[in-house]
Amino acid sequence: MKTGQWRWWTALAALTLALAALTAAGCGDDDDGGDGGGDESAALQKLGKGEGEVNLIAWAGYVEDGSTDPNVDWVSDFEKETGCKVNTKIGNTSDEMVTLMRTGSYDGVSASGDATRRLIAGGDVDPVNVDLVPNYKDIFPALKNQPWNTVDDVNYGIPHGRGANLLMYNKDVVKPAPDSWGAVLDPAEAAKYKGKVTAYDNPIYIADAALYLKATQPDLGIDNVYELDDKQFNAAVDLLKEQRDNIGEYWSDYTKEQAAFTGGDSVIGTTWQVIANLVQADKKSPPVEAILPKEGATGWSDTWMISSEAEHPNCMYEWMNHIVSPKANAAVAEWFGEAPANEKSCALTANKDHCDIFHADDEQFFDQVAYWQTPTSDCGDDRGSTCKDYSEWVKAWTEIKG
Amino acid sequence: MGRRLTGFLWRHPRAQLGLLLSGPVGWLVIAYLGSLAVLFVASLWQLDDFSGEIVHDYGLQNFQELWETPVYRTIVGRTVAIAAAVTVTDAILAFPIAFYMAKVATPRVRALLVVAVLMPLWSSYLVKVYSWRIMLQESGIVNWLLEPFGLHGPGFGNVATWLVFSYLWLPFMVLPIYAGLERIPDSVLDASGDLGGKPWMTFRRVILPLALPAVVAGSIFTFSLTLGDYITPQLVSSTQFIGNVVYANVGIANNLPLAAAFATVPVAIMIVYLLIARRLGAFESL
Numbered sequence: 001m002k003t004g005q006w007r008w009w010t011a012l013a014a015l016t017l018a019l020a021a022l023t024a025a026g027c028g029d030d031d032d033g034g035d036g037g038g039d040e041s042a043a044l045q046k047l048g049k050g051e052g053e054v055n056l057i058a059w060a061g062y063v064e065d066g067s068t069d070p071n072v073d074w075v076s077d078f079e080k081e082t083g084c085k086v087n088t089k090i091g092n093t094s095d096e097m098v099t100l101m102r103t104g105s106y107d108g109v110s111a112s113g114d115a116t117r118r119l120i121a122g123g124d125v126d127p128v129n130v131d132l133v134p135n136y137k138d139i140f141p142a143l144k145n146q147p148w149n150t151v152d153d154v155n156y157g158i159p160h161g162r163g164a165n166l167l168m169y170n171k172d173v174v175k176p177a178p179d180s181w182g183a184v185l186d187p188a189e190a191a192k193y194k195g196k197v198t199a200y201d202n203p204i205y206i207a208d209a210a211l212y213l214k215a216t217q218p219d220l221g222i223d224n225v226y227e228l229d230d231k232q233f234n235a236a237v238d239l240l241k242e243q244r245d246n247i248g249e250y251w252s253d254y255t256k257e258q259a260a261f262t263g264g265d266s267v268i269g270t271t272w273q274v275i276a277n278l279v280q281a282d283k284k285s286p287p288v289e290a291i292l293p294k295e296g297a298t299g300w301s302d303t304w305m306i307s308s309e310a311e312h313p314n315c316m317y318e319w320m321n322h323i324v325s326p327k328a329n330a331a332v333a334e335w336f337g338e339a340p341a342n343e344k345s346c347a348l349t350a351n352k353d354h355c356d357i358f359h360a361d362d363e364q365f366f367d368q369v370a371y372w373q374t375p376t377s378d379c380g381d382d383r384g385s386t387c388k389d390y391s392e393w394v395k396a397w398t399e400i401k402g
Numbered sequence: 403m404g405r406r407l408t409g410f411l412w413r414h415p416r417a418q419l420g421l422l423l424s425g426p427v428g429w430l431v432i433a434y435l436g437s438l439a440v441l442f443v444a445s446l447w448q449l450d451d452f453s454g455e456i457v458h459d460y461g462l463q464n465f466q467e468l469w470e471t472p473v474y475r476t477i478v479g480r481t482v483a484i485a486a487a488v489t490v491t492d493a494i495l496a497f498p499i500a501f502y503m504a505k506v507a508t509p510r511v512r513a514l515l516v517v518a519v520l521m522p523l524w525s526s527y528l529v530k531v532y533s534w535r536i537m538l539q540e541s542g543i544v545n546w547l548l549e550p551f552g553l554h555g556p557g558f559g560n561v562a563t564w565l566v567f568s569y570l571w572l573p574f575m576v577l578p579i580y581a582g583l584e585r586i587p588d589s590v591l592d593a594s595g596d597l598g599g600k601p602w603m604t605f606r607r608v609i610l611p612l613a614l615p616a617v618v619a620g621s622i623f624t625f626s627l628t629l630g631d632y633i634t635p636q637l638v639s640s641t642q643f644i645g646n647v648v649y650a651n652v653g654i655a656n657n658l659p660l661a662a663a664f665a666t667v668p669v670a671i672m673i674v675y676l677l678i679a680r681r682l683g684a685f686e687s688l
Contacts, residue, residue: 099656195557201640249558249640256637264540265558391449391657398650399473401642 043129043155044306044313053085054315057100057109059302060254061274061336062160062323063088069281072335074328082322084315092252093202094372101125104309107316110160112300113148114204114226114372120156125305127154132317135324138342142363148373149303157303158320161329163338163358164299164369165200165208166290168271168279170261173286181212181293184268185239190246198260198269199243201250203390203397204372207298208270209236209243211370215295225298225370227379233388233396240400250401254278261288273337290337296368300338333358339366438669444662456658464663474647478667481644484560485628488567489575489621495568496575496620501609503576504583505591519576527570531637534566538638562638567628574623582616583609618684625675629668644668 056063063086066073075086089106091097094115101109101124111119119125130136136158143149143159150156169178174193182189185208190197199205210225213235222232248266251257258278260266262285276290304320306313322328326344333340334349339360346355359365379387388396411418446460468474503515522530535558537543544555556562586609594604632645644667651661679685 095656099652247640259535259539263536263542394650394657395471398642398647399471401640402473402476 042308043127044132044317045129047132047317048314050082050084050315050318051312052083052315053087054108054312054319055087055089055106056319057089057091057097057106059110059112059336060090060092061272062110062302062332064332064335072331074323074331078319078322078328082315082318084312084318086319092254094204095202098122098124101307104307106307107310107312108304108306108319110302111157111305112302112372114374116148116157116303116305117374119305120151124308125156126308126310128157128306128320130155130158133158133321133324135321135326135329135342138326138344139324140341140343140361142361142366143301143341146301148301148371157305158324159341160302160304160323161333161336161338161341162299162301162366162369162371163273163336164292164297166271166273166276166297166337167293168261168269168276168288168290170264170267171287171289173267177289177291178268179291179294181208181295181297182216183293184246184270185209185212185243187242187246190243193267194246195248196265196267197243197246197248198257198266199240199247199250200270201252201401203393204298205270206233206236206240206393206396206400207370207372207375209239211298212295213239224380226373226375227381227383227387228375229379229383229386229388233392237396237400241402244400244402258282261285274335277335277337296370299366299369299371301371330354333360441662441665441669444659445666447659447662449657449659464660467660468663468667474664477642477644477647480560480641481629481668482671484564484567484643485625487564488571488628489624491564491568492572492575492624493579493617493621495572496579497613497617500576500579500583503580504586505588516580519573522569523573528633530570531566531634534562534569535638538562538565558639560639560641563635563641566634566638567624567631570634571624571627574627575617575620578616578620578623579613582613582619586612615683615686618679618682622676622679622684626668626672629671 061068063075064072065075065079065086079085089100091100091109094112097109097111098115098118100106101111101119102122109115109119109125111125116125139159143162145153145155146159149159167178167181167183169183171177173196174183180186184190184197184199200208206228207225210222210228210232213220213232214222214225217235220232220235222228228236249256249260251260251266251269254272254275257266257269257271257275261275261279262282264286271290273290276288279285279288304323306316306320310316323332324342326342326348329340329342330345330348333345334351334354337358339355339358340346340349343361346360349355351357355361375388375390375393377385377387377389379385411421445464446462448457448459448461448463450457499515499519503512503519507515538555538558539545540557542555548555556565590608590612591604594608599607630645632643632649635641635643635646644664648661648665651657651664
């Protein structure tokens with residue numbers, strides 16, 4: 001019996017090893033590299049008939065069909081007009097979006113600047129023929145042909161809108177009202193709300209610490225918060241390690257942060273305007289406020305991109321045209337709490353001051369916002385290739401959380 | 403044709419058995435051992451720092467990195483510690499329930515209790531974890547109950563993780579112990595009493611040794627399920643388990659080799675655990 005059993009164990013082990021060897025041999029060399037630099041010819045030349053549906057990856061609040069709030073709906077009309085049924089998958093972080101896009105089962109994505117370049121370089125998205133998107137002409141010129149949506153003069157997407165990450169706080173608990181990121185990043189300040197501070201659970205949050213250090217410790221010489229060399233990076237990471245003691249929980253799923261503020265588990269921390277809206281709309285929730293701190297903020301400028309493996313390209317083009325149409329773009333900008341991409345949207349928002357509040361055409365304001373971008377080892381200046389790349393950020397983030 | 407095949411199979415019982423088993427065994431080999439093999443191979447690959455592409459060169463760098471970075475050791479330690487705590491908690495909670503079910507309850511009550519133990523398994527895992535989240539939150543029922551005593555709930559953290567896991571995996575401990583205790587003949591307990599064994603003595607010298615393999619069998623479930631989970635830690639705390647780091651390296655960093663290397667750690671822990679469990683005779687009582 002005993003020897004018999006051992007024979008089974010050895011047989012199993014041998015089989016596993018044999019399979020491993022087989023896999024190793026099979027994986028000798030396969031190339032899954034994308035073609036990277038594309039050209040206009042790869043883009044769709046002529047719009048055909050809709051395919052009946054379109055599968056999107058989007059930020060929470062970007063594709064609303066009335067199921068969250070009956071008054072918030074810019075999808076139903078689109079579905080009726082074009083016959084393209086919209087299926088949405090919410091991406092909680094840029095990294096999730098990139099991973100989802102790489103599965104090839106989606107037609108398009110609302111990608112932020114820290115995802116677009118990765119998608120383009122990986123060959124996961126196709127160039128976009130802007131002539132097939134009539135509403136493109138009304139988009140703010142400052143959003144067109146930017147590094148995060150255009151490579152070598154080839155357009156890879158349609159700008160969606162832009163905004164800043166805000167500081168949300170519970171008005172019953174946090175007094176006096178904060179005006180600086182120091183409320184969550186200065187160890188002495190944050191300790192007042194120990195265990196109830198929250199932060200975005202993603203390596204890109206290191207840039208928020210860098211942004212605060214840029215204002216408070218000028219001798220570090222931080223300029224671009226995504227291009228950090230050893231000293232700057234370590235300072236930001238150390239700051240976040242100190243912050244860790246005061247963190248109750250991190251959030252990346254927006255419903256988790258919503259529940260945390262509603263239930264009183266978090267009272268201060270970084271947020272998106274749309275989450276603040278959802279908390280404020282909840283009658284059981286304590287009063288909250290979301291502000292743009294004086295140091296400025298990290299933020300995003302998003303782009304709708306089409307997958308290189310899109311099964312429903314015509315519906316995707318219809319969607320890209322729809323989401324930047326004056327009406328839909330106004331609705332999404334107001335719901336998510338960001339500046340619209342379409343100039344004409346400003347006249348159509350329910351709150352007539354929306355574009356002023358969110359600085360839609362205020363380039364000086366957006367100079368203060370550090371749009372998310374992917375950190376690379378190339379510092380982009382005379383420091384050369386001494387900066388920390390994204391894999392370093394990811395490792396540091398694991399260490400910060402501990 | 404069919405008749406000839408039947409005849410052939412009747413004359414060759416071994417071929418019959420082979421055909422019958424080829425499906426399940428093939429599934430086992432390809433789906434389980436095959437994916438394990440791929441995992442091992444992938445853990446030896448590396449990521450090219452510059453392009454972020456996977457390079458198919460073989461080496462032990464990933465394991466070296468796991469060994470040398472303190473945070474990974476902390477995470478392994480925490481995961482194993484919580485898994486062990488959950489296992490001990492479940493064993494202590496499950497034993498009296500199982501004993502009552504096996505030795506004391508009437509058949510009717512026993513059937514009801516079996517259903518009651520199995521009932522939580524009918525609802526979704528996520529529903530249960532989210533319910534715990536709501537109970538443990540600042541304005542939740544736990545704090546409401548503790549408030550009159552001047553106490554405060556654990557909030558979200560390691561304690562919450564331990565609580566939720568202990569709740570989730572309790573049925574997996576109750577059932578094997580129940581089965582194990584049921585196999586102990588009542589006459590053995592009577593004999594112990596006749597020979598002057600007090601209840602505590604009977605429990606310690608007769609029941610526990612006989613039921614130990616069953617407890618170990620149950621612990622395999624509670625331990626391995628906790629070891630591999632990453633959703634509960636994410637929902638009721640911000641602590642990182644091995645699974646969370648694997649998830650982060652797959653979904654965020656796209657560093658599959660490191661994720662694969664870290665994923666082999668629980669496999670190794672479980673192999674050791676199973677070898678010990680086998681020595682304690684747990685496999686005979688599964």
